[in-house]
Amino acid sequence: MSTVSExxxxxxxxxxxCKYEDPDKSWVDVIDLDRLDMAHRSRCIVGQVFGDYMFGxxxxxxxxxxxxxxTADDDYGVLETEWRRVIVERRESAAGAR
Numbered sequence: 766m767s768t769v770s771e772x773x774x775x776x777x778x779x780x781x782x783c784k785y786e787d788p789d790k791s792w793v794d795v796i797d798l799d800r801l802d803m804a805h806r807s808r809c810i811v812g813q814v815f816g817d818y819m820f821g822x823x824x825x826x827x828x829x830x831x832x833x834x835x836t837a838d839d840d841y842g843v844l845e846t847e848w849r850r851v852i853v854e855r856r857e858s859a860a861g862a863r
Contacts, residue, residue, distance in 0.1 A: 769832060769839055773847045776831035780814065793855045801849065803841040809833070810848055 767775075780792040792814050802808040806818035811833050815821045821828070828834035832848070835841050 767830075769843050769847050772830060772832035773844070773851060774832075776810070776833050776848075777851060779831055780810075783814070793852055793859075796852055798849060798852060801845060803835070803845040803848065 783792060785791065785795075792810075796810065796813050800808045800813070801810075803810070806812050807816070809818055811818045811821035811823070811828065821833075823831070823833065825834055829836050832844055835844055
């Protein structure tokens with residue numbers, strides 16, 4: 766099994782390829798870190814991007830492989846911490862590029 770950071774990196778790559786209604790926004794823009802809760806189906810990454818985890822286009826196995834669902838080897842807190850780190854890093858990088 767891959768590490769959490771490796772799995773989240775795969776999830777980031779997948780989300781970066783997704784198309785959004787507003788072409789000026791990315792998945793990073795729609796995530797509300799104050800609401801982020803990886804254990805909650807409408808406040809997790811998939812839930813915030815697609816409206817609800819159940820509406821996401823991934824199987825459970827795919828979601829686990831991309832750090833969007835916990836595995837037996839980790840928990841939601843570990844996933845959430847890594848997603849928060851990545852999102853903050855992306856936002857800081859984008860702000861510095863302006």
